[in-house]
Amino acid sequence: MPPKRLLVAPLVILFACKPPTPAEQMDSALSWVATARMAGDAWLRHTTPDKYTREILELCQQTLLQLGTKLLKAPVPGVDTASLDNLLTRSRGHIAQMAALVTAKNSPGFRQQLDSLISDEVLVKQFADSAESKQ
Amino acid sequence: MIEINAELLIGRKVCDTNGEKVGRIEEFRVTNKEKACLVEGYLVGTSALIDRLSAWTLIRPIGKALRGRMYSVYEVPWEQMDLSDPEHPKLRIPKSELRHSK
C-alpha cells in the first residue's frame, strides 16, 4: 500500500501544472462565453441576483483574458490567431459591458450586449470546431 | 532471566539448529490461570498468520482452488525455542523434528 500513499503529495503539485491542449483551451473559451450568455439570459429572466450575476460575468471576463493570452503564446493549429484574439477581446468587451449594466439595472442595454455576445459565440464555436478537426 | 518485548518478536524469522529458515513467529499460544500468563508455544509460518487474522473462511476456498502450500504452520513448544538473542530466535532442534499443528 505505501506507494499509493506516496502518490498523494506529487499529485497535489502536478495537478496544477497539467498543460491543456490548444483544442481544450478553445473548448474552455467557448464554455466561458456560453456561461456568460447563460448567466445573461438568467438575469434577464430575473432568476439570479445582481451580485452573483456581476460576479460570474467578471469571472468569465477574466478567464477569457487569461485564455486569450495563453492562445497568443501557443497558437492553435489551423486557426488565425489574430482574428481569434480580437474576437475574444470583443466578447470580453460585451461581457464587461453587461456586468456594468447589471449595476445600472439597464435591461434593454444589457439585452443588446447579450445579443452581440450571442453572435460572437457562434464565431467562437466555429473556431473551436476547426481546432477540433485539426487535432 | 531476560526481558523481551513479545510484540517485537512477531514477524521475526526463526532458524533451526542447522541455520535453516523455518518461518516467521506469528502467534503465541498461552495459558492464563491464577493471574499468571504462561507461554506454551510459538506458532510459526504463513498459515499461523492467516490463523491470527482468523481469515480461514476467506482464504481456505482460494487456497483449495490454488492448491497452494499454505498449511506450513509449525507449533514450536517453548522448550525448543531459544530466545537468548531475541533479534534472531533459534530452534534447539532441527526443522525435521518439528510437528505441524495443522
Added chain:
Amino acid sequence: MKKILQLALGIITSVGGFLEIGSVVTAAQAGANYGYKLLWAILLGTICLIFLVEMSGRLSAVSKHTIVDATRERFGFPFFSIVMLGIVAVAFLVLVAELGGIGLSLQILSGIGFRWWAIPVSIAVWLLMWKGTFGLIENGASLLGLVTISFAVAAVKMHPDWGSAAHGLLPTMPGDGKAKYGFMAVSILGASISPYLMYFYSSGAIEDKWDESYIPMNRIIAGFGMTFGGFLSMAVLVAAALALQPRGIDVEKFEQAALLMTPALTHWGFYLFAFSMLFACLGAALEISLAIAYFFAQGLGWSWSEDLDPSRDARFAFAYTIIILLGAIPLLFGIDPIKVTVMSMALTSATLPLAIVPFLFLMNDPIYLGKHRNGWLSNSVVAIVILISFVLAIISIPLEIIGG
C-alpha cells in the same frame, strides 16, 4: 413503533446526507462533458456503497466493535498505521473541499469571496461539534440536506430522454479523450464510495447502541437510503446533461454549476442550488471531521463520544478541533475548492483497497460476526467494484496528470 421511527429517520438522514460537493461536482462535470454516458459510474458506486454501508452497520451491531476498532485489533498497529495515514490524508482533503463548498455557497449568496468565509465557516462547524450531540449532527444536518431533492425536481422538469438515460447505465467507451473520461469515472466512483461514510455509520451504530435486533432495520436503511441518494446524484448528472452540455458549458468553477437549475426552476433554481450546496457540504463537513476524530480515538483506544462533554473525551475533542482548524488553512490561501474536490475524489478511489480489503477480512471473521458473516454475494460484489475503481484510478490518474 420506536424502531419504525428510527427506520424512517435513518432513511431520511441517509438521503439528506448523501449529496456533498464531491458527488455534485463530479456528476455535474460528467453530465456537462459526456451527457448521460457516465450514469453507469454512479450506479456502480451506489450499489457498492449499499453493500458497504450495510456491512458497516452489521459489524457494529453484531460485534459491538466499530470498523476502526476491529481493524486495529485484527491487523495490529503497524499495518493499522498505514491504513490510518492513507485514509486520514484523503479524508482531510475531502474535508477541505466540503469547507470550501460551504464557503462558495455563501459566496454566491453574499458576494463575499470564499477565502473570507474559511475561518468563520470552520469555527461554525467546530462550534456545532463542540456543543452539539451526535443526534443533532446526524439528523439536523441531514434533514436540512433534504433540500437537495430539488435536483431531482429540476432534472424531471427538464424532461430528460429516459431511453438514452437508460443507455447511460451501461458502460461505454468514448471515441476520443479516453483519459479524461476514465478520470471522470474514477472521481464519480470515489465520490459515491466514500469510506468516511462507513466509519461514521459504524460509529453511529455504536453511539446509538445497536444490537443484533437492528440487522433487518440496518439492511432497509442502507438499501433504501443509499438508493434514493444515488438517484439524487444521477439527477444532478441528468440536469447538467440537459442544462449545460447543449450550451457547451463545462463546470470548471462553482459559479457555473450555480446556473444548473435556473432553466428548470426559474425563480427558485439559483437559491435552491445555493442552499442545497450549503447544507449538503455542512452535513458532510461535520461527518468527515467526526469520522477522522473517531478514527484516531478508536484506533488508539481513547474514550470517544460526540454526546460527552468535550473534557470527558479530551483527546477526541482535541483531534476534531485541530482537524477543522487545519482544514481552513488551504482555503485561506485561496486554493480552488473545485480542484481539491475532483482530486480528492480520484484519490479516494485510488486508496479504496486500503480501506476496503481489511474490511472484507473483518466481515468474514467468524469471531466478530459468527453466523452473520458475509455471504459470497456481498464479498464478490464489493471486491469486484473496488478492483474496477482501483484499476481505473491507477491507469487514469497518471494519464490525467500528464494530459494523456
Added chain:
Amino acid sequence: MKLVRDVLDKKLTDREHCEMGRVSGLIMHAGERSQPRITHILVGGDALWMRIHPWVAALARRLAKMWGPKRDDPVRIPWSRVETVGKDVRLDVKARETGALDWEIWIAKHVIERIPGGGKEEEE
C-alpha cells in the same frame, strides 16, 4: 488463548469500565530453561512507535520531551491485574492512577477546559 489475536491491541478498561487505551506491548520473561511468562502489559506511545521503527520511537520521545505530560518510564501494568480477556481486556486498576491517562488529563487541563463550554474533567 492466543496472545496476539486475543490480547495485543485490545482495548483496556479499568474497574469503572473507563477506557484507558490499548495494549500496545507485552513484556515477556524468558529464562534459559524456565517456561517464559508474560509479566506486564505495556500501554501508550513508546511501545507503539517501537513496533513501527525505533527511529519513529526516538522522534516521538523527543517531541514528548518538548511538549506534553512529563514521564520517563513507560506505563506497565502487571499481568496479575488482568481481570478478564474478552471483547476488551478488563483490568483491576484505577485508570488515572496507572498513568495511562496522562495525556488525556494533560490535554483536558491545558486545552479543553480553557475553551468555553469545554466542561470540567474532574467530574468523572
